[in-house]
Amino acid sequence: MKLKYTTGCICDSLTIDGVETINMKVEDLQRVICKIINKEEDIAILQQVLINLIEANGEYKYLGHCECCGDYISNYTLEVE
Numbered sequence: 001m002k003l004k005y006t007t008g009c010i011c012d013s014l015t016i017d018g019v020e021t022i023n024m025k026v027e028d029l030q031r032v033i034c035k036i037i038n039k040e041e042d043i044a045i046l047q048q049v050l051i052n053l054i055e056a057n058g059e060y061k062y063l064g065h066c067e068c069c070g071d072y073i074s075n076y077t078l079e080v081e
Contacts, residue, residue, distance in 0.1 A: 001032070054078045 006013040013019045016032055040046055058078035065072050 001035075003032075003036075 001079070002017055004013070004015045016024065016029075021029055036074075037046070037049065054076045058076035061075045063073040063075050
């Protein structure tokens with residue numbers, strides 16, 4: 001399986017074996033993602049994947065603004081069955 005990601009200007013492309021992922025069935029893309037995740041051993045990468053999914057699918061709550069450092073404090077909650 002050959003995965004290819006190209007980005008820049010108007011050249012954005014994400015393909016699996018030459019097929020643009022935008023033209024794939026969701027189930028086929030999910031299978032490929034699961035294969036890659038099952039081989040990944042870097043916990044930081046796995047945590048970032050998890051964060052991206054929680055932010056994309058979870059419930060957002062604004063918790064406030066830190067007056068010391070200026071950060072905005074956010075919380076995302078996702079319940080999975």
